[in-house]
Amino acid sequence: METRKEEIIRVAAKLFKEKGYSAVTMRDLASAMGIKAASLYNHINSKQQILKEIIISLAEEFTQGLQKIQKSKKSNIDKLKDIVKLHVEISSKNTFGMASLNNDWMHLEEKLGYYLQLRADYEEELRSIIAEGVTKNEFVDDNIEVMLFSILSTLRSLYLWIPKKEDLNTEELSQQLSQVLINGINKKID
């Protein structure tokens, strides 16, 4: 059962995706909830708290997911496939919250440093997977930063694209996405 606070956070995330944190007023949010702005404060302490809960819970979900993948001792190529799946699953569960995670993190106050640390750590872990994959001849010896950037940009933009797919099969999308990211789009000559 969804609490009133959870409902507020869910509705807020939807509005934040449409207009961004700063452009959404407490009156906008209240109106979307069918109540008055003052009533929101019976469930949450501040607008800032809403943003914090949306972003930090998602950031921690990604961190925990990656830690689990790292413990698996699979090949780097299989770890990468698991990371793609992690992003598809979290993004499809919460496309609205993903918008805040990607675009409104700079408006975090108290937890900004914590968020930036989680984000930097995540990026560094992914970088090390790619680098080790190159060393072990799983991946081609291209510019590691370019590979990292390309993959991460695609994964971080999933939230923009997933809602357009009506009948989402996360397993199938993960597989297709891994295929494109790992093997590119070039037609190999048989």
Next chain:
Amino acid sequence: METRKEEIIRVAAKLFKEKGYSAVTMRDLASAMGIKAASLYNHINSKQQILKEIIISLAEEFTQGLQKIQKSKKSNIDKLKDIVKLHVEISSKNTFGMASLNNDWMHLEEKLGYYLQLRADYEEELRSIIAEGVTKNEFVDDNIEVMLFSILSTLRSLYLWIPKKEDLNTEELSQQLSQVLINGINKKID
């Protein structure tokens, strides 16, 4: 020589990238210019006008660039390489403005419809290049939407990543990026 209006737009774009259009006040902008907020209005009509000029000029630059590429009658794979180069060049020239183009377009008032049309047309052109590339056996017969999404996400995120590269060689970056997008990261067996 840069006019005062151009300077305002340039400084505004930098602030918009840091905090987003809605969170940047005219006082913030004036302060960054070393003047008072009221003085800004001697050069620009409104905050909205600043956003409009940043976004529309960039959107039209992309549209014109793509039209030129389409007229070239190159192979689809070479058109795609030219598109990558187009994004690298425009994004590196104006990383600040690219942030508004990507994240603040929904705050456009008068020109929102025009922007959305340019954007949809651009996406459709790129889709047709990929689709024709698949038909002509230049590209692998994967899901076209997944290929389009992956490439476009990476290209649209360039503005976030280019500033971190200190000594940018646009030619080299374009080549490396095309390589990764087209051929993936997988190590082919010799």
Next chain:
DNA sequence: GTCTATATTTTGATAGAC
């Protein structure tokens, strides 16, 4: 071209009745 002063609206948030 910039300033001070100010008009008008809107914002996040609180107090207290029901």
Next chain:
DNA sequence: GTCTATCAAAATATAGAC
């Protein structure tokens, strides 16, 4: 748990002096 009423601060923008 929601409401009305309200506050204090901050927002965009204008008027007019220099």
